[in-house]
Amino acid sequence: MTETNRYTEIDNAIKAAAADGRNELARNLFGLCDDIGTRFSGTEGDRRASAFIRDTFKKYGLSHIHQETFPFTAWRRGSGAQLRLVDPRACVLPAYAMPYGAATGDKGLTARWVDIGTGSADEVEEKKPLLPGAFALTDGSSGPRKDIQRLCVAAGAVGVLHGNPAPGMQFKTGSVDDGQESPIAAVSISAETMALLRRTAEGCLHLVVDCYCEPSETCNVVGEHCGSEDPDTFVIMGGHYDSHDISPGAYDNATGVTLLMEVARLLEPFRDQLKRSLRFVAFGAEEMGLLGSHYHARKNAEVLRTTRFMLNCDTPCLGRPHGLGFHKCAAAESYVQTLSSQMGETVLFANRQHTSSDHYPFQRKGVITAGVAGKAGESSGGRYYHTAADTPDKLIIQELSDTAAFIARALLRVVNDDHWPVLQHDAK
Numbered sequence: 001m002t003e004t005n006r007y008t009e010i011d012n013a014i015k016a017a018a019a020d021g022r023n024e025l026a027r028n029l030f031g032l033c034d035d036i037g038t039r040f041s042g043t044e045g046d047r048r049a050s051a052f053i054r055d056t057f058k059k060y061g062l063s064h065i066h067q068e069t070f071p072f073t074a075w076r077r078g079s080g081a082q083l084r085l086v087d088p089r090a091c092v093l094p095a096y097a098m099p100y101g102a103a104t105g106d107k108g109l110t111a112r113w114v115d116i117g118t119g120s121a122d123e124v125e126e127k128k129p130l131l132p133g134a135f136a137l138t139d140g141s142s143g144p145r146k147d148i149q150r151l152c153v154a155a156g157a158v159g160v161l162h163g164n165p166a167p168g169m170q171f172k173t174g175s176v177d178d179g180q181e182s183p184i185a186a187v188s189i190s191a192e193t194m195a196l197l198r199r200t201a202e203g204c205l206h207l208v209v210d211c212y213c214e215p216s217e218t219c220n221v222v223g224e225h226c227g228s229e230d231p232d233t234f235v236i237m238g239g240h241y242d243s244h245d246i247s248p249g250a251y252d253n254a255t256g257v258t259l260l261m262e263v264a265r266l267l268e269p270f271r272d273q274l275k276r277s278l279r280f281v282a283f284g285a286e287e288m289g290l291l292g293s294h295y296h297a298r299k300n301a302e303v304l305r306t307t308r309f310m311l312n313c314d315t316p317c318l319g320r321p322h323g324l325g326f327h328k329c330a331a332a333e334s335y336v337q338t339l340s341s342q343m344g345e346t347v348l349f350a351n352r353q354h355t356s357s358d359h360y361p362f363q364r365k366g367v368i369t370a371g372v373a374g375k376a377g378e379s380s381g382g383r384y385y386h387t388a389a390d391t392p393d394k395l396i397i398q399e400l401s402d403t404a405a406f407i408a409r410a411l412l413r414v415v416n417d418d419h420w421p422v423l424q425h426d427a428k
């Protein structure tokens with residue numbers, strides 16, 4: 001069925017405004033990545049970033065702007081990690097302490113290492129007799145690092161060496177628990193160091209990690225284009241603004257929060273034509289365990305009850321054709337076809353489940369959620385995810401700008417659709 005495009009004029013105006021505003025978008029992206037830099041939760045960079053987003057929301061005409069402050073346990077790197085091979089020969093091995101990994105004390109730990117391969121439950125089970133008192137070595141390819149860390153804690157390991165599978169002396173960071181300290185140490189090592197240890201097969205390592213946790217606070221930044229007919233029904237666009245402390249997190253996730261600001265800007269001239277409310281939420285502390293989105297979902301239960309859709313922008317796909325990746329909602333496919341027909345362009349549909357980004361707290365409360373899926377695009381940021389090399393030079397401004405125009409046009413329709421289908425999550 002071909003739908004007529006009731007929004008031809010607005011579509012064209014949004015595309016033109018996106019093309020004209022590429023410098024503005026680039027200024028926002030570079031403002032986050034270069035002027036502010038790392039946006040690690042509970043630091044000065046975090047506070048400056050949330051203030052920058054709040055001010056930009058104001059500039060783009062959002063209303064009900066506020067910072068939703070919440071307490072959390074901050075992790076501080078201290079002087080970091082020192083790792084040495086002590087047997088069968090002595091050498092220094094570069095390593096990075098990972099957020100929520102435990103400190104070792106000044107004397108450090110001396111222990112054997114045990115290779116647990118990809119870190120799957122089966123591999124950990126197989127090595128269980130060897131793990132008590134040892135370091136576990138893994139390339140982490142079996143799944144979430146937090147799951148691997150927890151398996152190693154349960155098996156009695158004293159620390160985990162999380163190897164980066166990609167060569168190039170890169171350290172991949174990432175928190176190893178959700179909002180709290182792991183009972184044991186966690187360090188990131190490069191693919192080259194992991195290969196050296198695997199070649200060496202057995203021996204002894206000495207590890208000192210100096211880091212600590214302390215009570216802190218951070219926030220979500222919230223703003224809205226209020227609906228003109230039914231302001232109490234919502235569509236939410238979200239994305240986290242925090243990054244890890246070793247990089248400005250350009251792809252993860254300055255891209256997402258830049259899209260948030262740009263979509264707010266692109267829709268400002270059409271505020272009066274939005275029938276329902278479009279809420280923008282820049283989440284804090286995603287990297288520490290989805291802390292901001294859990295907080296928002298908990299504190300806004302009333303709003304979530306009348307939220308028809310939540311779009312999460314975390315490391316979005318930036319290529320064409322654009323698409324929406326739903327989470328456990330096969331029934332959304334026909335709506336995406338309708339959208340495709342209304343927008344006069346291919347909109348890709350995907351349906352997969354994962355729980356490691358800010359859509360999840362909303363999904364758990366029954367809201368239909370999706371991420372920005374589709375083709376990967378030419379921007380190469382994804383390769384450097386969670387490393388010091390996640391910098392904005394890997395991103396193509398035009399791709400970000402085109403993606404913002406796509407999202408603005410898609411959300412305009414979702415907000416205004418009087419025939420929004422009753423979507424439900426797939427049965428388990």
Ligand SMILES: [Zn+2]
Nearest residue numbers: 252253314315
């Ligand atoms: Zn992210």
